[in-house]
Amino acid sequence: MLEVKQLVVAYGRVNAVKGISFNVEQGQIVTLLGTNGAGKSTTLRTISGLLTPVSGEMWFEGERLDGVAAHKVVEKGIAQSPEGRRLFRQMSVEDNLRLGAFSRKDAAGVRTDMDRIFDLFPVLGSRRTERAGLFSGGEQQMLAIGRAMMSRPRLLMLDEPSMGLSPIMMQLIMSTIRSLRDEGITILLVEQNAAAALKLSDKAYVLEVGQITLEGTGEQLLGDDRVKRAYLGED
């Protein structure tokens, strides 16, 4: 579904992503694993069209993706929930969701989808007119995922959805991600929390300073010694 080949992205003269290649298959959860500064978020931003790659190719459903403007990427069916959630803090829950659906023209469909988000996260539905900034971290993460879902993406990219959440809230978010996958949405996940992410991943890649150093299924990586030492804190 998404194919990234030899992607190089730079901030000024510093290469943040140094020629990585990976695939995301339809209906899978694929995880990019790595520490701070490994280039995970940079990769997602490049796919979203927010950054322009130096070289390399990106293909989505057989169409070239590099060089496509950010708003066109959303129209093609890719949505991103950015790092740090980046909600519109002063806007109501409803307005945040409407902005997620900015690229869509079908008013009735948007309303139905909004109700679906409220079914998925009842806490958002009961406080739909409150401004996003007043919600707790976990609730904001729900809203961030809901907002990204509003464009009816076929590929949903989540940048560190577990960041700063309590263990219970994290489990809830992770099970939501799994149920979204079961509904048929392909998910590209970026995480630092290796244990939780690998458990639900169909495929995972380990990124280290801009390069992919390991790849395999979630289970394979969970059992890998290097992953255990570096990311799971086991000896």
Place this chain on the structure above:
Amino acid sequence: MNVIIPDDVKVRFRVPARIIGLVGCTLMIASIFMSWSYGHTVLDDVGYWGAPSPLQLYYAVLPVLGVLLLAVPLLGRGRLGRWAKLVAWNTSAKTCAIWSLAVTAVMIASIAIGLGGLVNVDPGGWVALAGALIAVASTLFLPDSPDPNLYRLKSPQWVQILAIVGVMAVLLFGAAYLLNFENADQFLTFGASVVGVVMVLRQFGIFSWLSIAAANNNRVLVTSAFVVAFAFPFTQNGSDANMSIASQVLIFAATALGLNIVVGLVGLLDLGYIAFLGAGAFTAAILSGSAFATIDWVPPFWLTVLIAGTVSSLLGLLIGAPTLRVSGDYLAIVTLAFGEIFRITMNNLDGNDGPNLTNGSNGISAIPDLNFFGFDFGKAHVIFGIDIGRFANYYWLMLVVIAIIIVVFMNLNYSRIGRGWVAIREDELAAEAMGVNTFALKLLAFAGGAFLAGVAGAVKAHYDVSVTPDQYVFLESAFLLAAVVLGGMGTVMGVLIGATILKLLPEKLRFFSDYRLLLFGLLMVIMMRFRPEGIIADERRQLEFHDEDDALAVEIQEEMRAKHVHLNPEPKEWDL
């Protein structure tokens, strides 16, 4: 001031404090029956015993309010019920005392300056000052009230409508009255007591209740506002002086509303906005049929307006397309330069340095008055027995223009495009990630705002009779921006108020106009420190400026919920 007196002291002394405060207010009220000044030439003569002048009667309004605010809690202790919590009695009383003192000080200063020394202040003035000082000192001992939440007060619709109409009527006659003061001292005294009363009512919670009433009766509000604005020329008895100021205010306000889209909604800093007004004015002047016009073609005025708007918005596109890709500061610099380039270019299009289009620094003068279907804007007409002069004609025309601009602005604000604009302002990267075409939307705002300025410019050309490049200097851009920031970015009402203040004060206060840059600068600094969201706050803006203030957030949240239906209308089919 709150720090000095401990809370337990305040609670213990609140009853004596109220009584002493009442004495202070009574002294002030009593003082209006005394002579304030030895001479009779200042403040429209306040030098008589036993016969209050009109200005002294207005002066008494604040102390009378003070008496009510102090006496009701004193006499009604334990019997106020929910009214004890709905209204901020103590804080209102304190505000009232402080403003009474301010107005008293203004009056005494006017007497001393106007007649040459404090010896000219008669007992009345001193009694009033003593009363005001007593009132301020005693109200400092009152415990702080909780924030007013009068907006919780449910009231039948007819009461709300009546209140709106009442406010509008007060506005009309207050404005007519205020404008009729020829002398700065009277204008300042009356103006200060009006501001004082407004501040007290705000503390009291009246405006939070009114804003709910206004949101519930939007149509009544808009209609009555326009009826009042339309009726204004009839209160002027054919006086041209005030109508001239009023139409200048409207032209200025229309331009500021255009800038409000760019600055207030999208958050783009434009420091050369006056150029778009100038482009519209020059276009209209060139097509006006004036003897100095460089093009012979004279289209009908509606077409001129469209052409002027289009020329301005094309300039907006020209300047926006290369610069809107860069962020904040660069845009400010480029637009600042653009404003200057525009002025210099208009100076140079004189036939020597370039083609002759504008006659250079002489500009285009002798622009004929507008004429719609035989209605000559240059002539005075008599309607209902009242003279309606040239300026009133242009005033009405600008009123129509402003009405259109407000309708466009409100529709944009609550539309899909408006939501995209606000998203860009709040977090441009997040907006882009959501699929908002940020560049196109910013360009649209830039061109749209420029179009509105061009339309205002087309009317301004005829109103001013002549158009010259030096009318469109950077300072004017700065004033436009100041009007938007002072009034309240992103709001209509705020920008109207800001534009009125910035245009009216220098006209009425001559001494003020010499120092207007200094004083406006000071005003802006004070505003930025104490109320960065402007006089009238857009709720979202207010929250952006006070992100850490959770109590305010909850308060605004509750007010917004009370108004919810109107602030978050269900999107219409065409809206999405």
